[in-house]
Amino acid sequence: MNPNLSQLVLRSQLIRVMEGLEHFVQLDLLELYDNQVEELACLGDGEDGAPGKTLRVLDMSYNVIRDMQPVMFCPNLQELYLANNKLRNMAGLGSLTKLRKIDLGANRIREMDAAELAPLVHLEELWLGKNKIERIEGLSTLKKLRRLDIQSNRLTQVENLTSQTETLEELYLAHNGIATEGTILPSGLGQTFELLNVLDLSRNRLTQVNQLGHLKSLEELWLSGNKIATFDDVQNLSSLGESLQTVYLEYNPLQEDPLYRKKLAELIPSLSQIDATLI
Structure with missing residues (x-):
């Protein structure tokens, strides 16, 4: 496969393991929506941090991911989609200072973590519906926020x-x-x-x-x-x-x-x- 590929979309393919991505040095969009991926892997394994370093859009919604910390290998992300996984917290978000849109809906998140949200000063959309959040908090630095979704929480x-x-x-x-x-x-x-x-x-x-x-x-x-x-x-x-x-x-x-x-x-x-x- 062409290592200079800019977009890779593999929806609904029953993929369980992320592998072989380290060769893509110019990947801008990675979408593995609706698979069976359990772990975010290979995002920083390639030369100069490929493929994560060049990614601007990452869509891993509808998988079975429990830990999102490896997103830290994607410092240039502008859009992150991790809806319908098994996440319990926001660990890893804080390093993504260029984010403009996040969708973490339908997970198991209980807290809007101020430490993780505070660095996201460019964020415009935050989607947190269908979690277990009891309180709106952690938004004091998000002064560009245009859309906020906390439906179906507590x-x-x-x-x-x-x-x-x-x-x-x-x-x-x-x-x-x-x-x-x-x-x-x-x-x-x-x-x-x-x-x-x-x-x-x-x-x-x-x-x-x-x-x-x-x-x-x-x-x-x-x-x-x-x-x-x-x-x-x-x-x-x-x-x-x-x-x-x-x-x-x-x-x-x-x-x-x-x-x-x-x-x-x-x-x-x-x-x-x-x-x-x-x-």
Whole structure:
């Protein structure tokens, strides 16, 4: 195989062992998505640190990897995908200072490790859905973060987002245990986010959302499957009438009102979509 190959993609091939990669001296993208790889190997075994030293994109999602520390042999990585593995921590991330996007979804991670996240000052997207994380933390140096996904974890409150108030555009927190009081913290959604246009709080424990009325840049607000019972509980969303285009409130007690759609449309005139249906 050509040692000057720039991209190597071997998806769904039942590969168990990473080997023979040390000869690729110009590899830019390595994708072994959906295999049976147990260990990140050969990433720095070649001449001058090949193939890891030249990699910019590494996709090892849907394997059975338990340790991601060998990613340290890929100092120029900009995108790292390790979703659906068996990782328990973030060890190894801290050396990847050029990263812009990380997907560690569907692993067994319990903590957002500040020591590993702090050096990632260029990070723009962090995807951590379907783990076992109990607290948002470790983001103080990530001042370029635009997308944050911590869906399907064990969160009870939204906090420690003070460094993202000028950059965060999308925040996904569905399927957690966040109650109303967990959305008013001064370091969390109690702040003003200048660019936040998508907020997903579906399938949590919210009883009202009047506390979100100050998020003036919101275009999409997902609140399905909470415990919101009356229109008084969403009254302050009327202040989002200039920007808000889509709202999901299905599977709340509020939806049982026979005039549910009509009242929402009157409350927020800018809406073009209520739940999955266009107005």
